[in-house]
Amino acid sequence: MVKRIAVIGGGLSGLTTAFYAKRYAPDSEVTVLESSSHLGGVIGTERVEIDRIGSFLIDRGADMFATDPPAAMELCRDLGVEQKLLIPQTDRAGVMIVCRGKLIPIPDGFVLMRATKLWQMITTPILSIRGKLRFLAERWVKPNPPGNSQSQGAASDDQSVADFVRQRMGQEVLDRLVGPLIAGIYTADIEKLSMNATMAPMVAMVREHGSLAKATLARRRAQQDATERQSAGARYEKFRGFPEGMAELIDALAAAIGEESIHLNARVQSLRYAPGDRPAWQLQWDQQTETFDEVVLATPAAVSARLLHSVAERDGDALAEIHSHCRSAADGLASIESASTAIVVLGVPKKVIRRLPDKFGIVVPACEHRSILAISFASHKYANRCPADHTLIRVFIGGATQSELLRQSDQQLIELVRRELADLIGLQGSESIARVVRWNNAMPQYHVGHQELASRVESAVDAIPALSLATNALRGVGISPVIANAKRVARRITAAAIP
Template identity: 65%
Template sequence: MDFSRLSQQDGNETAMTESVSPSVPKRIAVIGGGLSGLATAFYLKRFSPRASIKVYESSSRLGGVIHTERIESAGHGCFVIDHGADMFATEPPAAIQLCRDLGVEDQLIVPDTSRAGAMIVHRGKLVPIPDGFVLMRATKLWQMVTTPLLSIPGKLRFLAERFVGGQAVPNAVADDVSVADFVRHRMGGEVLDRLVGPLVAGIYTADIEKLSMNATMAPMVAMVKKHGSLAQATLARRRENQDVTERNSAGARYEKFRGFPDGMKQLIDTLAAAIGEESIQTDTPITALRHTDDVSQPWELSFDRGAESFDEVILAAPAAASASLLRSIDAAAIQTPCRTAADALSSIPSASTAIAVLCVRKSQIARLPHQFGFVVPQIENRKILAASFASHKYPIRCPADHVIIRVFVGGALQPELLQQSDEQIVDMVRGELADLIGMTGRETLARVVRWNDAMPQYHVGHLKRVETIETAMVQIPHLHLVTNALRGVGIAPVIAAGKKMAKTISGAE
């Protein structure tokens, strides 16, 4: 990789000589080698070039829920299978900026937008999401009027949203409300059940009856407060030519996504190379975190092979692991904020999911959709949450006569399905795909990827819990927290949080 390009910047980003505080910490530990920890460590090295950075990862590999498997199948060819996210959004810009900072922006690939779009299961059939519909807003009204997803009463109720006004939603808690209550109040139950619910639940693998509007859909809340309704907000955005991309989308703005030729692990590998092998230790679980009387290096990390002391420590492990480490701190002066932060962090629930990846010959599928994938409303009583045709997005990921199907199972509402064996899950998925897209026979290869407690659930009142955690962490000197359990589960928000933390610790302007 050409590291000379690391200094290239766009917009307001400064060069590698960005100003650094004269009081740069000498030793900084990052606990957790997922994307949060790696992004934080990369920017710490950039903003604090004189500091010694160490990343500790408990498992044998880096990347957390980001991983890619490359499989050579005899007689078929190569399959590139992402175990987690297979692309990232360019807005907000933190992820694309990281790629610029790493010097790999020119390696990114754009999804095949000729296939852009998604579908929804409706009475056992796959029906396209109306063009121009993005989460809760219709930028092409006629598409909503003609969609078969809604009955005439359902369409009329949706059109009446402009008359609901901006009054508070019933049952609001501390000015927060669930996604389900918000949509039901503004657009009716049918729009919730048939359209918005499955789209939002597909993003967060969540129970929309509990999912917080303020924590997940704040822009929608702001639009209603400013304009009185989403319909009026959409009209205002159209006048200002702000919805050009949305009007050409169906469920997601795919032209604003990017991926890597060799899968998302390429981002992790590039980050690790930039941080440096000497700064990363895998297979090193931290067993305890101790606050010492040493003013210069007040934190001691314990692990099986001994202990090390640091000026600053960043907890970038999963929420449960970070909470456990906070509880291990027994220093009297900071025990209360440590316990407060740990308790609040532990109160944020998480959901588990499995991804059944099936690589199938196209000739085995009678009704292969042209679009990128589909989501499944809860009212359809299916045993899958959604399906994504990964090779539709990036055809280079598999042989031309095959398709890679990633099927999502479990989530907050069907955790019992994950108690099955991998073989049982694959067999269950085969049955669903046979019914929905006419798949027959056996796949060329299959994988089941399980992510246990990997998706934080932002329930109503979530931002109050975040405020409690952040207030407590401020009271713990030289100890910091970076996690997707607080202010964003996507790739870009996680990177942005890591960069912000690195700037704070380094004193970079």
Template identity: 50%
Template structure:
């Protein structure tokens, strides 16, 4: 069997790896896989840069994700299958969770608060993030009538206002959700992004009742000791996340990967086979025939490739909105940050009217990322709520971020940027974050139904669902299973 995989990001590479692993497990011949990547490198939005300055100091800088979740287990399971799990780093035990900006202060997320579900009532009643009325409103949650069975979706904003109150939404949930999806909570789909919590209301009647049940069964033992992102459930590679991409590429076989080779069109052939018309910098135009084709590209590229095959799939893909972001990465002298928190990062509520959406301290999470006297700070800007900042130059964005970090963590404003940093980078990701708006699952169903009618062709893109490394790998495994069924 000859299989083409279009796209050399995490989706495409992990699909290739899962096909090989599954074929070996089933004692089947390993298919002949060719992976096409239009750019000159693999990994897509996962990329790591290792910098050594004039003084011999080394900094490991991730341009995108700098770690992955172990729950769901798809990513850690694949690491174990490939024999690299013992190389993984755990976040430093010296760091503590995350914080939320309020004015010029960073306030800890209440202990036991996981995205939008409080599991420790005491911490919610003592947090300065909520007023007395906000806390009293939170206590009413268990008495709020659950939604009607006829309601199949709802925005995150509507759900949280209804169940927990507007203060909890604006002060805690909105910044946490924005830190993950760079989204507008009043458009983001509960059913598509927060299905477990959505189901708690359905099955238990309230989040409070669901929490009590989970405490009794031991399901919430870890959550109660966490707040915001559950950092104890994350892992990273010593040399940055590019090490993960290299591992997947090596298992795929570098000889099977065609870099700087763009697939221009997919042409159906008799007997459910496909011809790919490709163009490469080195070899020019050529055609290749395959038994199975996996499209693992960004949604807009996938829509163009699918247009001649399924107008419904292509048009529905194009209707899924995307957000752009930028990350300002600074390797800052530790003595130039007056109020460096011991947490791994922070998020900023939209109501604060700041340009920085969130920040993380990569070298606090993983001290191996920088020398002891430096801190790698990553600040995130843009997203669906503030796209206009991305129209500014890199220097302008850096200046805005520097000013706000001065207010939030005491970053030195008196010396030149060159004097307080070893490196500063602005990494832009255009149209990289799919927005799972209310009704998104209906679109996914339409796209999947249209693609399933094209026998031998498979679509695996994060536009369908699964922001994050583990969900992408889980989707890739399902794609491999469909191919080898």
């Protein structure tokens, strides 16, 4: 008998789950149900032609992915698109940080919280003498005893990123370096962001070696930090993108799954467990009801919670246990907060920028009291993003700490960005193109205690027959972690064939 699998959600998680489900079980019937009119979720690309100027290629979300962990590269190989991948132009690699109104390069070899080139930290103008001495003293700071976290809402030995860094390196390092780098990755409030959920390797280093400084020395002796010592911030030689933007990955997934298996504008209203000889689920969508042997929720936390609540609201004592597990999972998912962001994209003639940095981007610390989070120079990464006499700039606004800015209109956000760019890089003229991309509640927030919450949700879902979660709301928000999780889900749901 053919196994019928429904994947609810046509973002990267859902498409990857569907692709690998068909790959692992070719005889299965896989159906993707996407509520919007397009696939990809927060991944998308737009090409815009401007008369007498040229073409602009705009990634509406991520514009590249990391090769380590390897799940994204493995997916590209499995799709047959690996040969298309581009390495960023590493001659411009690196990030600058706003420091007292000036742009300063992040010290070479500084990776999130660790300095693999100590002299660069000692000589950087980003930190005061007092801040540098406090950073150097980290090697003598004792690890936080298990269960002794001071973070609000801490579970077990978890603590916030802010508390961890403040305790080990001091307030200045937190404000000027570590905080803005990590907050930019997760669009998060670092006073709430979980160390265990986001920076587990750093926690493990301190536990094993006593401090990050001692761990860095041990890694140097073992030659484990060779790549990091050549980088400032992200290791851009370990990133890849596509000639026509990240939408190429989504298009390749859709083509491999098959048009006949994908339904757009298909909003699932409810789920219903169908008892019988084997587990099954009835899905109500598009004014119809269909039965599937497996259901995968590849949707944001709030949507997954709504669908699971629709199961829990059904009556019937015989299904009380399943309803209870659905309710527990739904309550956990509903408690996960999410942040919204806007990306203002400007295509600007180079001649109207007085001080164009020769780096990939700029990070803006909260202590600078500005209205933007970060700036990315997309055309510095890949040459074909705009005409040669232009620069394509993406500016990030909002996140968990500045959500009030997103109440402004698109035009107001564009004007805000113009003012910030005028001050930071000397923008003195008009752009040739402007776009505003809004992502509402798109980034799940991993608050202190998140791992325990994720485990409770996973335990509840594991107890629900023939239902799985493939979501970035629990573990891993990057492209590769999302793909790795979706691949695991696909392998699990296809492990047992229907007799």
